[in-house]
Amino acid sequence: MRLAATSVAVRKCLRVRYHGFSEVMCREISGLPGEDIQATSQPHCKEATLYVHWPYCLRRCSYCNFNKYISRSVNHVAMTTCLQRETETLLRLSQVSSITSVFLGGGTPSLAPPSTIAAVLETVAKHTGLRVDAEVTLEVNPTPVGMAKLADFLHAGVNRFSVGVQSLRDEDLKVLGRDHDSQHALRTVEEARRLCPGRVSVDVIFGRPGQSLDCWEAELEELLLVCDDHVSLYQLTLERGTHLFKQVQAGQLSLPCDDVMARMYESARRILGERGFLQYEVSNFARNGAVSSHNLAYWRTGEFLGVGPGAHGRFVPREKGGVFREARTQTLEPDVWMAEVKRWGHGTRRRVELSHVELLEEVLVMGLRLTEGISHQHWSRFSPGLDLQQVLGESAEVQELQARGLLILDHRGLRCSWEGLAVLDSLLPPLLLELQTCAHTQG
Template identity: 70%
Template sequence: MITYMFRKASRGFSPGLRRFSDLKVTEHVPESPASPRLTEQASLYVHWPYCLRRCTYCNFNKYIPKENNEDIMAKCLQRETETLLQLSQVSCITSVFFGGGTPSLAHPSTIAKILETVSKQVNLSDEVEVTLEVNPTPVGMSKLKDYHHAGVNRFSIGVQSLQAKDLKSLGRDHNSLDALQTLAEARKLCPGGVSVDIMFGRPNQTTELWSRELSEMLRVCDDHVSLYQLTLERGTQLFKQVQSGQVTMPTEEITAEMYQCARTTLQQHGFQQYEVSNFAKNNSESRHNLSYWTGRQYIGVGPGAHGRFVPLGEGGVAREARTQTLEPDVWIREVRQRGHGTRRRIQLGHLELLEEVLVMGMRMTMGISHKHWELFSPELSLLEIFGGSLVVQELLQRGQLILDDRGLRCSWEGLALLDSMLPVLLVELERSFSQKLAAN
């Protein structure tokens, strides 16, 4: 299993399981790239870059603030939100995700002001999903009610573990009691609207210990679980500890066992897997993340955020991949000067768009339906691309991949091996696209 499959997909990112017959997820199908609705609707990701401390495993774009500049940050987030919405063709925001960093360090009024800015520029869907990542500390818990009043209707709680020694080694600033109390309070405010982040593959963790801990945690979870494998990232404190022999990580074989154990355990507790690392019951799938995986537009606001949308007034329907400036101080200066901190703009070609649709769509247990693919690729079907490939045929015969009248998807066993299959699928896509282009 490759690491990026288990990283959070909620950060406005750029480009990885259960039985399909039991899947109850409603398919979210985007419109054609040429459809006005596709360019008029988007999700919004807002990045809060600050943390009080850096976890030992973390390499996300986050910073320890030297001083309290929340007022400046709030105003700049509002302004960049306003600017990017005006630069896009978007008239409706379907979901908002406040990630970080630790967005639960922000004052609830900051959240309210950003949502108010959005509503002044565009329509907020009647069923808009507004998610806030929360660090389960006493401070975070104390503000949950105010966040809810500000407009948040879904909380993503970074529990990670209930083991005291593991929380300490990971550099987390909460304990298990804090996590349980925060989770209980969040469930009171947003019943069915609370997601819990759980991490496996931690130092010295065994499959047996993981199984017991997961079962214990699921007894207090709400209706959504995001499951992440701890991965070593260069430059982190944990990486240095492992390199020096201070810490021992589970082997790839053990982490693979943990993953399969988690899938089975979650299913036994009523959770349906709908994506590589996400599980839900009672129709509580993350609509924001589903927008990523189904190829919809998203706008990224804040230091280091990424976006994919069609700019206004530049002709055609070509999407741009946008990346905002990483460093908060530099980003603030740029937003003050020109209204936004976009550092990089890259126009996506048709093949690049199809590659993203393929990579993200295959993360879902439902995979990619023929109808879904046709909306992005009306002249080159899934069967034309993959049906005649000998390598793909081998994957089909192994039972790892399924290509039928429903579309293309991984099997239960195959989804855990998606990282090894994606390069094959991407090569076949490029080959077929080039042949089609040459024929025309």
């Protein structure tokens, strides 16, 4: 799913726990591709969101370690057929009654034919139901080719665009390995806003090699002159195996120090607030109510289906009587994935049963990304017998975090303060430890 970029507030701990799906603590289930699972207790959810992964790109960005493949000859007919079939299979296994939102990520999904998007949406509507007001987001690479197809994607059923601007500095775009320039980005945002006013998000990266605080603030001010009602900010993180990682390790490039990174994040929060954007999540800001309902479902621990090579999912498979939520990962390589889908109806490579404690850990980690935090009512949906006060209220460390003004636990629930959200990565370990200790004590 497209949550891999992390901000200054959520670095190593969140990235490992979310994108690794707590793999170090979960055991894998054998028997794939069969669907036999043991039943335990988990509340039924008849609604879910859908993530569709398009794995192909024209080039690899220097910082990117997503599941993507460079191919000049994509079999679009086969990809479309397999995306439809896997969607149908997972809809049947999950037995959701309605898909509330769809996110098309990658890779570069704006390279896909609009007809592929339409086919997937038609499959959802035919086999389960796509809510009338469902948000359908497409990640767009702001190249001339991507911009030229926006209207066709709109006719195919897309109603929200997420434009990967990343930077308005051409020299930085070259360092990042992007295949667009600043003018391409500006024109794409303009066209997207014309087609979908109020439903265009822009992604921008800070903490780039050689970037200063003054340059970052000036660039953000420039971007806000043209952007729509949603902005996603991501701190540049070095991922092993990427070209950028090798360049920094070799001393060819250097990133700003942690203190400068933190100041960039804080200045961005201030500037966005002055322009009417409300921060609703660690990295996301919206005005005029233009929040991403799809991503909110992730952070509120909703069930979601992951379709396509390398996609991740979280849902309760009910066809065989299961009631225990699973973390699922689809086969990475597109050709192998297609072969598996043709044979089995899906390309699920791994299924991991989430224990009750592991599910609560995800509720905690994901919920604290939101400025609203975790309400008592929300927590009780997943833990009816053990409330937040029982889990965390008596902890000396938690009380210290409250005294320092970083964490709030009150009648509303649990949330970070404004200052605490900026250091969320340092708050999570003691909270998770308290949760595990409490669960162990309870037996």
